[in-house]
Amino acid sequence: MNPSRYSDSEIAAVYRVIRERRDMRHFRPDPLDPAVLERLLQAAHLGPSVGFMQPWRFIRITDRSLRAQLHALVDAERRRTAVALGKRQDEFMRLKVEGILDCGEVLVAALMDGREHHIFGRRTMPDMDLASVACAIQNLWLAARAEGIGMGWVSLFDPEQLGQLLRLPPGARPVAVLCLGQVDSFYEKPMLEQEGWAARQSLNELVFENGWAHNSPADSNRSR
Incomplete structure (x- = not known):
């Protein structure tokens, strides 16, 4: 019996x-x-960070004109990305890739x-600060889903x-x-999978033992 284990219902959640x-x-x-927003940001702030540096900063965009400018930057990059995708350009342009003007x-x-002053855990891997921010974002994301947001x-x-x-x-x-906000429903599958853009790979293709499996199916899929 593990006294630190949560109940079955809590684990299932x-x-x-x-x-x-x-x-x-x-x-x-x-x-x-x-x-709710306060709870979500608190969840993000509880994320793990290398050397406990807590490198995340969150900027809330409340000015509608600033939001419109932000959207314009994103739309410009969306068009550049479409061109870079070549044969998949038209397919990409049909996708809805953001909800900046729609969300709450x-x-x-x-x-x-000043991140260069933090060397604990970053001396040979300085990009661990980015990994720490990603952990905070994932915390926020999971908390939002639990809240129905x-x-x-x-x-x-x-x-x-x-x-x-x-x-x-x-x-x-x-x-x-x-982008955070109320939704009519959550997608049954990840949207890009639902739209046929990509499919989730098998976990067995991505887990190796004692070294890199150079002839794995994942390597073959990537080369196509």
């Missing part, structure tokens, strides 16, 4: 929220309850400035342009535009 988390693009414009709340997650992570933007728009200090860097 954890696995359920992980399984049913979705990257949402379709929102209702209803405002988010401030108390927009947050920008950013890396703090949709969230979408948007990464289609030029970091330098967005940093200038939000007046980030030198050394700080935006990582994600996060």
